[in-house]
Amino acid sequence: MALPDGMSHPDHFELFGLAPRFAIDLDALERAYKDVQSRVHPDRFASGTAAERRVAMQWATRANEAYSTLRSPQKRAAYLVERAGVPINAETNTAMPPAFLMQQMEWREALDDARSDPAALDDVRRTMNGEREELIAAIERAIDETRDHAQAAALVRQLMFVDRFASEIGHADEAIHAPRASA
Amino acid sequence: MALLQIAEPGQSVEPHRHRLAVGIDLGTTNSLVATVRNSIPVVLDDTEGRSLLPSVVRFHPDGTAEVGYPAHRHQSVDPRNTVVSVKRFMGRGMRDVEHIENMPYDFVDAPGMLQLRTAAGVKSPVEVSAEILKLLRKRAEQALGGDLVGAVITVPAYFDDAQRQATKDAARLAGLNVLRLLNEPTAAAVAYGLDHGAEGIYAVYDLGGGTFDVSILKLSRGVFEVLSTGGDSALGGDDFDHRLFCWVIEHSRVLPLSPQDSRLLMVKAREAKERLSAEPEVRINAVLSTGEVVDVSLTSEEFARMTTSLVDKTLASSRKAVADAGLRVTDINGVVMVGGATRMPHLRRAVAKFFGQTPLTNIDPDKVVALGAAVQANLLAGNRAPGDDWLLLDVIPLSLGLETMGGLTEKIIPRNSTIPVARAQEFTTFRDGQTAIAIHVVQGERELVSDCRSLARFELRGIPPMAAGAARVRVTFQVDADGLLSVGAQEMSSGAHASIAVKPSYGLSDDEVARMLQESFGAADSDMHARELREQLVEAQRLEEATRAALAADGDLLGEDERVEVELLLAALGQAALGNDPASIKRAIEALAHGTDEFAARRMDRSIRAALSGRRVDEVAGATVPAK
Numbered sequence: 032m033a034l035p036d037g038m039s040h041p042d043h044f045e046l047f048g049l050a051p052r053f054a055i056d057l058d059a060l061e062r063a064y065k066d067v068q069s070r071v072h073p074d075r076f077a078s079g080t081a082a083e084r085r086v087a088m089q090w091a092t093r094a095n096e097a098y099s100t101l102r103s104p105q106k107r108a109a110y111l112v113e114r115a116g117v118p119i120n121a122e123t124n125t126a127m128p129p130a131f132l133m134q135q136m137e138w139r140e141a142l143d144d145a146r147s148d149p150a151a152l153d154d155v156r157r158t159m160n161g162e163r164e165e166l167i168a169a170i171e172r173a174i175d176e177t178r179d180h181a182q183a184a185a186l187v188r189q190l191m192f193v194d195r196f197a198s199e200i201g202h203a204d205e206a207i208h209a210p211r212a213s214a
Numbered sequence: 215m216a217l218l219q220i221a222e223p224g225q226s227v228e229p230h231r232h233r234l235a236v237g238i239d240l241g242t243t244n245s246l247v248a249t250v251r252n253s254i255p256v257v258l259d260d261t262e263g264r265s266l267l268p269s270v271v272r273f274h275p276d277g278t279a280e281v282g283y284p285a286h287r288h289q290s291v292d293p294r295n296t297v298v299s300v301k302r303f304m305g306r307g308m309r310d311v312e313h314i315e316n317m318p319y320d321f322v323d324a325p326g327m328l329q330l331r332t333a334a335g336v337k338s339p340v341e342v343s344a345e346i347l348k349l350l351r352k353r354a355e356q357a358l359g360g361d362l363v364g365a366v367i368t369v370p371a372y373f374d375d376a377q378r379q380a381t382k383d384a385a386r387l388a389g390l391n392v393l394r395l396l397n398e399p400t401a402a403a404v405a406y407g408l409d410h411g412a413e414g415i416y417a418v419y420d421l422g423g424g425t426f427d428v429s430i431l432k433l434s435r436g437v438f439e440v441l442s443t444g445g446d447s448a449l450g451g452d453d454f455d456h457r458l459f460c461w462v463i464e465h466s467r468v469l470p471l472s473p474q475d476s477r478l479l480m481v482k483a484r485e486a487k488e489r490l491s492a493e494p495e496v497r498i499n500a501v502l503s504t505g506e507v508v509d510v511s512l513t514s515e516e517f518a519r520m521t522t523s524l525v526d527k528t529l530a531s532s533r534k535a536v537a538d539a540g541l542r543v544t545d546i547n548g549v550v551m552v553g554g555a556t557r558m559p560h561l562r563r564a565v566a567k568f569f570g571q572t573p574l575t576n577i578d579p580d581k582v583v584a585l586g587a588a589v590q591a592n593l594l595a596g597n598r599a600p601g602d603d604w605l606l607l608d609v610i611p612l613s614l615g616l617e618t619m620g621g622l623t624e625k626i627i628p629r630n631s632t633i634p635v636a637r638a639q640e641f642t643t644f645r646d647g648q649t650a651i652a653i654h655v656v657q658g659e660r661e662l663v664s665d666c667r668s669l670a671r672f673e674l675r676g677i678p679p680m681a682a683g684a685a686r687v688r689v690t691f692q693v694d695a696d697g698l699l700s701v702g703a704q705e706m707s708s709g710a711h712a713s714i715a716v717k718p719s720y721g722l723s724d725d726e727v728a729r730m731l732q733e734s735f736g737a738a739d740s741d742m743h744a745r746e747l748r749e750q751l752v753e754a755q756r757l758e759e760a761t762r763a764a765l766a767a768d769g770d771l772l773g774e775d776e777r778v779e780v781e782l783l784l785a786a787l788g789q790a791a792l793g794n795d796p797a798s799i800k801r802a803i804e805a806l807a808h809g810t811d812e813f814a815a816r817r818m819d820r821s822i823r824a825a826l827s828g829r830r831v832d833e834v835a836g837a838t839v840p841a842k
Binding site for chain 1: 233363364384393394434435436437439530533534539590593594595596603605606607631632633634635636692694695756757759761763807810811813814815817818821824
């Protein structure tokens with residue numbers, strides 16, 4: 032897409048008029064996102080020219096990409112860390128502190144034991160959520176206060192583990208509530 | 215409403231000109247067409263005052279098709295040539311359709327999508343659906359007194375790419391300009407939300423004849439944001455009929471049934487289901503062609519019992535949709551019921567119990583989707599009235615993925631991503647000198663490729679010979695606002711464009727649509743020519759108006775030379791439109807569209823700048839006063 036000067040690469044924060052910090056006002060983000068979409072969405076150009084419709088789709092796609100990145104603590108943190116020139120390397124750098132790995136193993140055992148017990152599953156979820164909040168707070172300090180992006184990258188890799196675990200809890204929850212097989 | 219109203223490019227329509235646009239609910243059992251008249255959405259009735267059109271098409275040996283009530287009446291007499299519930303076959307192969315063994319049709323297994331052999335020849339589900347759409351288009355054009363600018367066609371939210379593409383093809387085949395494919399629950403939410411000025415989190419529970427959808431939406435400040443959607447594109451009121459049908463056969467021991475008797479008992483089962491919504495017990499009587507008599511009675515409790523597992527399936531989907539939205543059931547402010555099948559009292563009770571509140575049913579569940587679609591069509595056609603400033607943000611229902619080693623799926627766009635959405639993925643070669651890469655795109659949540667829906671196979675060719683792993687091919691997957699996928703590819707390291715060969719697993723090429731359109735007009739070449747000419751003239755006028763409006767609003771974005779070029783292209787189009795050659799008008803349209811491409815990008819940029827400047831938006835050229 033050909034873009035005029037100065038607008039070729041507005042980053043995700045610029046697009047929504049937000050300061051590039053980890054701590055963001057999610058309501059302001061949502062308002063800004065909807066404001067941008069209400070201007071660029073293809074529905075606004077449904078009776079426009081083919082070129083307008085195509086460009087609208089591209090801008091709306093970018094706004095969705097930016098919103099989904101900034102809305103998620105994990106993706107927002109990764110975006111800020113990489114923006115500062117530090118790669119996350121989630122695939123290649125799998126080194127984790129031993130204590131974190133131990134905790135992950137304990138969680139997994141607890142999850143396996145809770146697969147048919149909704150109350151136990153809720154306990155696992157509560158524990159996970161508490162740890163996740165602490166991890167996010169640590170990421171916020173590393174990015175916004177100490178500006179230690181290498182430290183932040185390591186924490187983001189841990190958060191990726193925790194988020195994956197959260198989705199496994201979701202699958203387990205679904206399985207508990209699935210209707211019994213019947214004809 | 216806190217949204218600001220901006221004079222939008224392409225939206226500047228003279229207030230006195232109302233563009234004719236309709237919303238069409240292409241349902242499994244019934245279809246409807248609706249429009250906005252004097253700011254009020256209304257369903258358009260047939261000449262006998264009936265708003266529902268049974269989605270039934272009967273084909274005759276002379277090649278003609280009968281649609282709606284007359285076809286519906288003959289379904290037991292001529293079941294093989296009378297297609298009911300064709301929506302279940304859209305974008306589907308034979309192995310995808312449940313209970314296919316009970317159906318009276320002569321199926322032809324074609325790659326991607328099955329076909330039906332009828333007295334009028336082999337028909338694809340796309341052609342059958344097009345017959346329904348053609349009739350609705352005629353109904354609308356007669357009622358409104360002119361050609362339609364376009365239509366919004368609704369699809370189940372849970373429809374995959376193949377089913378959506380088939381629906382769009384059917385609409386094109388029926389001569390409709392598709393403004394948007396709109397998800398049925400979202401359409402219903404629009405009808406309810408605008409009617410009630412609702413704010414908050416809503417669940418739309420939509421059980422149609424053959425499909426089930428549940429969508430969770432957030433309504434705030436004029437934006438309808440779909441947070442998640444779930445469902446089953448092969449579960450609907452038909453399945454409740456089928457349970458009842460099986461029960462009747464079991465209790466009257468009349469197997470084997472002829473196709474006629476089978477259809478007769480299906481009709482009786484459906485009638486019984488409908489009566490059970492008002493009566494505690496019903497009797498089912500029929501005399502079969504063999505002389506056997508069916509006479510059984512059924513209580514509503516028994517009916518509820520035999521269909522519990524179907525209801526449970528819908529509730530499991532609902533639970534999943536709520537969880538996918540990151541919410542709890544208690545967060546839901548309201549539940550909207552859509553679809554004729556939601557009239558079943560035991561279903562309403564189950565839904566009320568699950569959500570802990572009485573569902574909203576005050577808009578006719580058969581009409582609410584068409585009404586919402588009409589409202590959206592009116593907006594998309596450019597008939598925006600002051601205050602009509604809402605936006606729909608919808609999602610894709612099923613993840614898009616790629617086949618990787620060992621027949622496994624790698625997800626590239628997760629389900630519930632807001633559309634339009636795009637992802638780029640890089641591929642490399644694994645052999646020295648390899649010049650092509652095969653890519654298989656699938657849709658679904660399962661890990662094995664064989665459990666997902668195959669969407670397309672691509673071959674990237676013309677990669678310069680390099681060492682293994684050196685080539686970098688960037689493939690972009692774009693899902694548009696209709697939820698339809700397109701793919702582009704480029705080789706990055708050499709700058710060479712890899713050619714891309716698309717072999718869709720389904721869907722029609724433009725040539726096929728043109729051929730089918732030609733065939734449907736038969737020998738009447740002059741009709742075809744007149745129609746093409748009219749279509750091109752409408753398009754030419756539309757583009758000319760849009761371009762002139764753009765020049766008036768943002769002409770300052772063009773340099774002197776550029777402006778002259780656009781004016782020349784406009785003049786050439788005006789000249790072509792004076793003649794009667796559709797092809798030359800089409801060429802002029804394409805030239806103008808191409809020549810204003812860059813202009814459109816700059817105007818969009820200006821619009822985005824306005825958004826970025828936030829509260830100072832009123833200082834930006836082209837902006838008007840805030841609404842309300």
